[in-house]
Amino acid sequence: MSTPPRRRTLVATAFLAVGTLVAALLTTVLASPASAHGSVVDPASRNYGCWQRWGSDFQNPAMATQDPMCWQAWQADPNAMWNWNGLFREGVAGNHQAAIPDGQLCSGGRTQSGRYNALDTVGAWKTTSIGNNFRIKFFDQASHGADYIRVYVTKQGFNALTKPLAWSDLELVGQIGNTPAAKWTPETGGVSIQVPGNAPGRTGRHIVYTIWQASHMDQSYYICSDVDFGGGSTTPPTTAPPTTAPPTTAPPTTAPPTTAPPTTAPPTTRPPAGACSAVYRITNSWTGGFQAEVTVTAGASAIKGWTVTWTYTGGQQISQSWNATVTSSGSTVTAKNVDYNGSLAAGAQTTFGFLASGNSATPTPTCTATV
Template structure:
C-alpha cells in the first residue's frame, strides 16, 4: 500500500516542482530584463549605435542602407543587438580607471564589452556626423533615472582623422564635465530623465569624435559613447535682428564677387563615397557663395554637412549655411557630403559664384 501511494504521488510532486521552477524562472527573467532594459546614451549628438537605431530601427533590413549609411550597415550586419540595446553600452567594476580597462582602438565598444556585441562601433570610416559649433552641449538620456557621479565629455584633437585612425586615449582632450548630479536634478522626459552638459572645443574644424563617459550613480557602472560630429565654426549666440522687407524690390541686384571651389573624394567604398569641397574667397570679402557641379557617371549626393545641397538630375548645387557664408578676402571654408556611385566616380569640376 505504501508503495502504491508513492507511485501515485510522484507525478503530482513532479508537476508541482515543474510549476514552481517555471514561476522562479519567470521571476528571474523578469528581474534580469528589468535590470538591463533601461539605461541611457547620448542622444544629441547621437552616439553611433543610437543614431543607427534612430535612422534605421524601423527599416533595418533595407538594402539601401549599404549605400546611404554604410557604417550603420556594417554594424547592423555584425550584431543588430548593438542597436536594439543602444542604451546598454557599459562596463562594470572599472572603479574610475577607464584607460586601464579599455585599450586604444576599442573606445567606442567599451573594450569589446558584452561579449563583443558592440565591436562594430570601433570600425573606422565615414560615420554619419551631426553639425556642432565649437561651443556646444551634449544631451544625455537616462531611461532608468540613475543620475550621475559625473559625466565627462572629450573631443578629438585638431588634426585627428576619424576616417583613417582608430580612436585612442591620446587623441582626446577634455571639453566639458559635470560632477555628482542626482536624477532629481535632471529634466523629466516621457520615460526617464535627461541632462545637457556644456562643452567647449576651440580651434576644431571638420569631422571629429565626441567621447562621453557617464559614471552612473546606482553602482560602479561606466558608459562609453562615441558621437561623430562636424565642427562648422561658432554660430551666433543670439538670433540676428530682422527688418521688414521693402515695399518695392531693389533696383540693382547684389554685386557679384569672386570665389573658387575645389572638389575631392576623401573616402570611398563599394557603391558609395565621401567628398569634400573647399571654397576660397577671391581678392574681396564675400557675403555668400554657391557652388555647382555636374556628375558624369550617375553619382548622387545623399547627405551633406556645412552646406545646403540640392540636386537636379546630374547637376548639384551647394549653398552656404548661416555661419560660413561670410568670408574675408582669401579666406576658406569647406563642406562635406556622402554620395552613391555605380563604379566609375570621375571627379567633376565645380564652379563658384559669390555675392559681396
C-alpha cells in the first residue's frame, strides 16, 4: 500500500522539524560556555587560551600546525574549551593531592567524565611571558568568592615539554585566604581578583598551577597556565572575558593585548650592600577596605631575610596576608619573610600582599635585612 502524498509531506516535515530542533540544541551546547564558574584568565589557562585564540574558527585545519596542543584538545572534546570555566571537582575537602593523581593535575583528576583529559597532554602549549614577580587574574562569573586561592609554579629544571605534571614538581609561590566576592573587583559578567606570586630563579618555560576553593560549596577548581619567565613583571588586564560565545567569523589577525606593567614601579636605585628597600602600593579598594602589596628589593649584596614595618594613622587593620607573616601592635605593622622568600640575591625582589579594613592608605615602609 502506498502512502498518500499529503501524509508523506507531513511525515517529512515532522522529521525535518525534529532534526532542526536537535541541531539547535547541539549548537546551543557547543556555542555557550558555562556561566556559573570561573578560571584564570591571565596568564590564560590552557583551555581558556585555546578558546580565546580559536573559538570563532575551531574547525580551521591551520590550528594543527600553528597551535597543535590546542588542536588535539579541540579534537578530543570541544566542550572542554567552550566550558573553559567548569574545570572543578566537588567534595575534595581540601585533600587535593589525594583526589588528583600525578599526571592528571591539569584535568582535575579527569573530572567531568573525562571532558578535560586532553589538558594533561604533554607538549608545547602556547605560553604567556611573565616576570618572576607576577600576578594571576582569576575571573569568577558566578561571584562565589574564595575560601582560598593557592598559586604554584613548577620548580626550576622541570621540563614541561617531556614530563607529565606531578605534585612534587610544584612550589607554592602565592596565596590568599577567605575573600568574599564583595571584595573582588566588579566586572561585566562577574568579578575578578588578582593574586600575587613570587617565583625567584625561574627561567624559561614553566607551568603556573592554581587551586581555587570556591566559597559557595566544597567545589575545587584546578587550573594549568603555561608561562615563560623572563618577560618582566606583569599586571593582568582589568577587562573581563566575554560571557557569550564568540561570533562565527574568523579570529582577528592582531595579537591579543599585552599586559600593562604595575602602576607603581620599584625603586630604580639599589639599596646599599646588606640592606633592603620596600615599596607599598594599593592594588584594589572598596567601601570599608582595601588590598595592597609591598615589593621588597635586596641591596648590593644577598640577604637571608627581611622585615618591613610601617605605621597606619587611620585605624586600619589587616585581616589577611600572603607571602609574609604580618603582625600588628597598635598602629605599627610588621611583616617578615616566610621560608621560601627570605633569601634574595643582590638586587632581587619579592612581593607580599594583604587585605585590610578601613580607608586605603599608603604609608612609607622601612625594610631591615638579615645578612
